[in-house]
Amino acid sequence: ILNVEQSPQSLHVQEGDSTNFTCSFPSSNFYALHWYRWETAKSPEALFVMTLNGDEKKKGRISATLNTKEGYSYLYIKGSQPEDSATYLCATSGSARQLTFGSGTQLTVLP
Amino acid sequence: DAGITQSPRYKITETGRQVTLMCHQTWSHSYMFWYRQDLGHGLRLIYYSAAADITDKGEVPDGYVVSRSKTENFPLTLESATRSQTSVYFCASSPGLAGAPREQFFGPGTRLTVL
Numbered sequence: 001i002l003n004v005e006q007s008p009q010s011l012h013v014q015e016g017d018s019t020n021f022t023c024s025f026p027s028s029n030f031y032a033l034h035w036y037r038w039e040t041a042k043s044p045e046a047l048f049v050m051t052l053n054g055d056e057k058k059k060g061r062i063s064a065t066l067n068t069k070e071g072y073s074y075l076y077i078k079g080s081q082p083e084d085s086a087t088y089l090c091a092t093s094g095s096a097r098q099l100t101f102g103s104g105t106q107l108t109v110l111p
Numbered sequence: 112d113a114g115i116t117q118s119p120r121y122k123i124t125e126t127g128r129q130v131t132l133m134c135h136q137t138w139s140h141s142y143m144f145w146y147r148q149d150l151g152h153g154l155r156l157i158y159y160s161a162a163a164d165i166t167d168k169g170e171v172p173d174g175y176v177v178s179r180s181k182t183e184n185f186p187l188t189l190e191s192a193t194r195s196q197t198s199v200y201f202c203a204s205s206p207g208l209a210g211a212p213r214e215q216f217f218g219p220g221t222r223l224t225v226l
Contacts, residue, residue: 046214098156
């Protein structure tokens with residue numbers, strides 16, 4: 001994998017459903033993996049910054065895992081709510097903090 | 112007000128004109144970044160800066176110039192605007208603490224249209 005790739009590109013779920021998306025990245029020269037939440041007409045907001053293989057982070061109903069050896073991260077949302085509707089971006093960062101973003105997963109939670 | 116601001120928020124210009132987008136942050140963050148948002152490409156890094164007077168190219172630097180004479184400001188200049196530079200531009204900043212990498216804080220964006 002040469003670039004940061006996210007799947008699926010878009011996702012529609014019903015309120016109350018749990019969901020997850022995938023971020024794949026080059027496993028060589030790994031430094032850090034970021035997840036951002038981006039609501040329409042707003043700016044991206046950081047969810048997690050992860051560096052260690054096997055790391056798990058949680059913020060409310062949202063959690064993320066990291067596998068640096070195989071180059072993937074999962075983002076989970078438990079009991080999706082309409083306010084969770086947003087584009088979820090993952091990005092890798094280098095030692096100079098510059099981010100390389102994936103194209104994002106657009107989540108729509110239907111009431 | 113504290114935070115990161117961008118100006119103008121909206122700009123319409125013509126091909127060939129020089130345009131400068133301003134970014135100002137009040138946190139004294141060492142790192143600052145410029146991204147552009149394009150359909151099918153997501154956010155792509157144009158330039159970044161690790162500190163005042165230190166700048167470096169990102170993924171898509173052609174046609175852009177940056178400077179950072181003060182820690183809090185990071186202007187982006189389009190020397191001769193082209194239609195392909197029509198985009199939404201986001202500025203971001205990040206603390207320059209040693210150790211674990213930190214998140215970036217994004218400004219509200221500038222929507223630029225080049226006619």
